[in-house]
Amino acid sequence: MKRFTWLSYGSILLSIIPLFLFYGAIHFYFKIDFTILLIITFSFLILSIICGSIALFKRTERNPLAIIAILISISGGVVIGFLLMMAQM
Numbered sequence: 001m002k003r004f005t006w007l008s009y010g011s012i013l014l015s016i017i018p019l020f021l022f023y024g025a026i027h028f029y030f031k032i033d034f035t036i037l038l039i040i041t042f043s044f045l046i047l048s049i050i051c052g053s054i055a056l057f058k059r060t061e062r063n064p065l066a067i068i069a070i071l072i073s074i075s076g077g078v079v080i081g082f083l084l085m086m087a088q089m
Helices: 006-026 034-057 064-087
Strands: none
Touching: 006 034, 006 064, 034 064
């Protein structure tokens, strides 16, 4: 029987956290060095894509959360990259 496991939930959590982290740092809710922020943000997004693809190809795992997590991670990375390009950082 297929079900959601910690891989799906962890992947969706790892894909949402960097968006809040980046938003909070841009609006100065907390102070953090910008290079450290980028390293943490993109490492969370890469880990989310890895966990989501592992969950996607696991036979006992349901796919919807893994697909949503991968889509959030890719779109979040594109949006953050676009914001960085527009700010010329």
